[in-house]
Amino acid sequence: xxxxxxxxxxxxxxxxxxxxxxxxxxxxxxxxxxxxxxxxxxxxxxxxxxxxxxxxxxxxxxxxxxxxxxxxxxxxxxxxxxxxxxxxxxxxxxxxxxxxxxxxxxxxxxxxxxxxxxxxxxxxxxxxxxxxxxxxxxxxxxxxxxxxxxxxxxxxxxxxxxxxxxxxxxxxxxxxxxxxxxxxxxxxxxxxxxxxxxxxxxxxxxxxxxxxxxxxxxxxxxxxxxxxxxxxxxxxxxxxxxxxxxxxxxxxxxxxxxxxxxxxxxxxxxxxxxxxxxxxxxxxxxxxxxxxxxxxxxxxxxxxxxxxxxxxxxxxxxxxxxxxxxxxxxxxxxxxxxxxxxxxxxxxxxxxxxxxxxxxxxxxxxxxxxxxxxxxxxxxxxxxxxxxxxxxxxxxxxxxxxxxxxxxxxxxxxxxxxxxxxxxxxxxxxxxxxxxxxxxxxxxxxxxxxxxxxxxxxxxx
RNA sequence: GUCCCGUUCGUCUAGAGGCCUAGGACACCGGGUUUUCAUCCCGGCAACAGGGGUUCGACUCCCCUACGGGAUGCCA
Numbered sequence: 001x002x003x004x005x006x007x008x009x010x011x012x013x014x015x016x017x018x019x020x021x022x023x024x025x026x027x028x029x030x031x032x033x034x035x036x037x038x039x040x041x042x043x044x045x046x047x048x049x050x051x052x053x054x055x056x057x058x059x060x061x062x063x064x065x066x067x068x069x070x071x072x073x074x075x076x077x078x079x080x081x082x083x084x085x086x087x088x089x090x091x092x093x094x095x096x097x098x099x100x101x102x103x104x105x106x107x108x109x110x111x112x113x114x115x116x117x118x119x120x121x122x123x124x125x126x127x128x129x130x131x132x133x134x135x136x137x138x139x140x141x142x143x144x145x146x147x148x149x150x151x152x153x154x155x156x157x158x159x160x161x162x163x164x165x166x167x168x169x170x171x172x173x174x175x176x177x178x179x180x181x182x183x184x185x186x187x188x189x190x191x192x193x194x195x196x197x198x199x200x201x202x203x204x205x206x207x208x209x210x211x212x213x214x215x216x217x218x219x220x221x222x223x224x225x226x227x228x229x230x231x232x233x234x235x236x237x238x239x240x241x242x243x244x245x246x247x248x249x250x251x252x253x254x255x256x257x258x259x260x261x262x263x264x265x266x267x268x269x270x271x272x273x274x275x276x277x278x279x280x281x282x283x284x285x286x287x288x289x290x291x292x293x294x295x296x297x298x299x300x301x302x303x304x305x306x307x308x309x310x311x312x313x314x315x316x317x318x319x320x321x322x323x324x325x326x327x328x329x330x331x332x333x334x335x336x337x338x339x340x341x342x343x344x345x346x347x348x349x350x351x352x353x354x355x356x357x358x359x360x361x362x363x364x365x366x367x368x369x370x371x372x373x374x375x376x377x378x379x380x381x382x383x384x385x386x387x388x389x390x391x392x393x394x395x396x397x398x399x400x401x402x403x404x405x406x407x408x409x410x411x412x413x414x415x416x417x418x419x420x421x422x423x424x425x426x427x428x429x430x431x432x433x434x435x436x437x438x439x440x441x442x443x444x445x446x447x448x449x450x451x452x453x454x455x456x457x458x459x460x461x
Numbered sequence: 462g463u464c465c466c467g468u469u470c471g472u473c474u475a476g477a478g479g480c481c482u483a484g485g486a487c488a489c490c491g492g493g494u495u496u497u498c499a500u501c502c503c504g505g506c507a508a509c510a511g512g513g514g515u516u517c518g519a520c521u522c523c524c525c526u527a528c529g530g531g532a533u534g535c536c537a
């Protein structure tokens with residue numbers, strides 16, 4: 001059975017690159033009737049925070065990437081790593097080293113100066129030192145030969161052992177390092193396929209050596225190209241929005257994020273809109289691009305517009321509600337709330353912006369667009385007064401009736417449509433953004449419409 | 462510095478030696494529909510990093526250079 005895993009370290013919130021890695025792991029597992037696991041790599045006690053761990057777990061949950069077992073924490077499995085380290089010592093494949101960090105530093109500098117690759121020179125390799133307070137445990141890495149593996153996205157990858165040094169397995173304080181933990185955990189959890197970021201590519205041969213020392217079977221690998229920011233550099237908080245929760249709070253749908261991330265670095269014909277089921281059916285990890293891919297916010301907007309449009313009204317409202325709540329908007333005070341939302345649902349590409357556009361229909365206008373006021377209201381006293389007089393006696397406040405009144409006004413005042421409509425529109429919603437005028441009036445209702453027009457009148461001269 | 466990986470329109474990509482006058486999508490620009498906005502429709506702009514090979518023929522294969530990224534930690 002195929003078992004994949006997503007192994008984040010809780011040193012920050014879940015970012016979109018991580019979501020993509022998790023997504024691909026999830027898809028690959030599901031496509032093979034396998035399991036998708038989550039492992040929290042929290043061995044860095046200084047930087048790891050439980051709040052980040054929670055953020056990651058809820059983020060995965062929000063994305064619908066449900067693990068097939070409860071997440072495990074490396075901090076709770078130390079005994080496994082120490083056990084493994086012990087076996088490596090016993091089998092003579094590791095050794096204690098007491099080289100000081102100063103010596104290592106000097107060594108590195110000297111090697112770089114000489115134009116060589118910096119690596120540990122194996123000074124303590126055959127000394128047979130005993131464990132003591134200032135010794136680390138190193139792995140005896142083969143000096144020659146090569147490691148090769150077949151990467152699902154890159155094809156065959158080869159590393160010369162001569163490029164690899166004896167890496168540290170146990171720190172002098174006795175704690176295990178990342179490489180040991182990863183290898184031990186993957187084996188313990190029965191992981192068969194490691195799908196991770198390209199930044200781990202050169203870690204792979206090291207980990208394979210640990211596997212060999214532990215007599216573990218080799219794994220299948222897929223190294224994903226990195227998600228890049230607009231500057232073509234690795235996505236960083238400095239220059240772009242990286243955190244999943246920021247996208248969620250801006251009002252991008254879960255399905256849009258999945259679509260965007262799944263389509264990033266991969267394609268299927270001319271298709272652009274994918275839901276998780278489409279990905280499960282068509283995605284092939286072998287088809288993902290080898291080069292890094294820029295995360296394009298404009299494209300995300302477009303994708304979200306499409307996903308929003310595909311929602312039923314009922315689902316749309318369910319998705320929208322939290323954003324309305326966020327603005328303190330109550331839709332319960334209007335019996336035609338659904339109709340309003342139905343007619344305004346395409347005003348923007350994110351739920352948070354749509355919620356903002358809905359303010360005039362459910363609450364007081366927060367602010368009038370000054371330009372529109374100057375352009376359309378300021379000099380329209382006569383128009384507004386006239387329309388107000390025509391509207392006041394109207395009993396049938398329906399779109400059709402309103403359109404008729406409007407048409408009549410236009411004829412009698414001898415105005416072009418926008419000349420009549422725009423001033424009224426701005427008075428009604430505070431900007432030039434609204435559905436057709438008759439509809440807008442009917443949505444807002446008689447009482448409030450008249451009130452707004454009177455208020456508009458106060459802005460004229 | 463050294464090692465590894467990568468390089469098609471601004472962006473995501475199609476392209477596995479002749480199908481390429483390099484296709485699609487987003488963005489952008491123009492036009493149309495719409496009383497405004499959004500939607501929608503039509504059209505346009507725009508790329509094989511550079512140089513050498515191999516071949517009758519190269520975006521596709523090989524080499525070099527350039528550029529970008531990653532690794533080089535008692536971080537993960």
